[in-house]
Amino acid sequence: MNIHEYQAKELLKQYGAPVLDGGIAYTADEAEQVAKDLGGPVWVVKAQIHAGGRGKGGGVKVVKSVEEVKSVASDMIGMNLVTHQTGPAGKEVNQVYIEDGCAIANELYVSILVDRETSRVAIIASSEGGMDIEEVAAETPEKIITVTIDPASGLSGFHCRKVAFGMGLTGKAAGGVAKVIAALYKTFMEKDAAMLEINPLVVTADDDVVVLDAKMGFDGNSLYRHKDVQDLRDPTEEDPMELEAAKHELNYIKLDGSIGCMVNGAGLAMSTMDIIKLKGGEPANFLDVGGGATRERVTEAFKIILSDPNVEGILVNIFGGIMRCDVIAEGVVAAAKELELTVPLVVRLEGTNVEKGKEIMANSGINIISASDLGDAAEKVVAAVKEAK
Ligand code: ADP
């Protein structure tokens, strides 16, 4: 789960990271009031969406009067902001953050993430802040510093200094950056974050260090123990179908293809998506109905798949273990009847009570294409979608 810049900054402030004063506004009038309270003389109006690259897209504006804050906020709220991270469709701006302006001398980059290769938390830093870090990594990899933290001993002063000196800093600025790194790391660990990116971390004209931008994401599996983080969720930033799926304890991720998948088990779901691609199709989603799916849950899963207008065919791939194939077959038939399926449906069942399951489908009066194995199923659904076109 991701949060907004202003929320991340509030959180980081609690941990002692230096952030500028600012306030959130949902209307131009609120923006005006925040600007008056801050006092100026320079303000920055920042669109709050869950995507970076806002500056280049027109979502970050430096202004020098309260009137300007108001008019820029009025333009920004409700606008569709397109950045390289939102995709071409863009995202609607519902709120803006008004922040004190900062006299920037130097823009740095710092992020903390879980490094899959070492299975450890890593701090990534660069003196080349404010830019696209992927570009820096590709063109000048020597300017990227990586420090990996041993989970047993945690973060020490030398890690922080290694980052600061590695970026070429000295004196007050180096000390300031080392302190910020410690605060960022503590926030990351205590809140079970998955990603924290400060781009830019700024050194001011007075050699003060300030967190100027903050992107933060959390491990969804840990949210149950962080009520305060859960409360930061912005449902308007999330896929409505994924939210609906979560209500029914379905593991659903929307994708861009045309073949809807309903599978039990995450591993089987992944291989089903792979084999659909191998046979020339594109999956419309990842969907794991779980081990103990009931008829109701199967129906909900169908509804979610079918609410995606891109779906042109459905592949059900179930391995009946604890869950019996006949129960699944009943669920599939009930859902297909209730929802009046208009797209081809291919079902591959295997495991406990598979014969009974196949019988239920064959006698259902519904046009279900039965498949014998996974390869066969993928081939059949790709062919059926082509034919239906
Ligand atoms: P994004 O990464 O989405 O483009 P940032 O918050 O990084 O958004 O802002 C983009 C740029 O705008 C920063 O690199 C910085 O140069 C400038 N900027 C952002 N906030 C401030 C501020 N409070 N004062 C001065 N400049 C700012």
Ligand code: MG
């Ligand atoms: Mg940024």
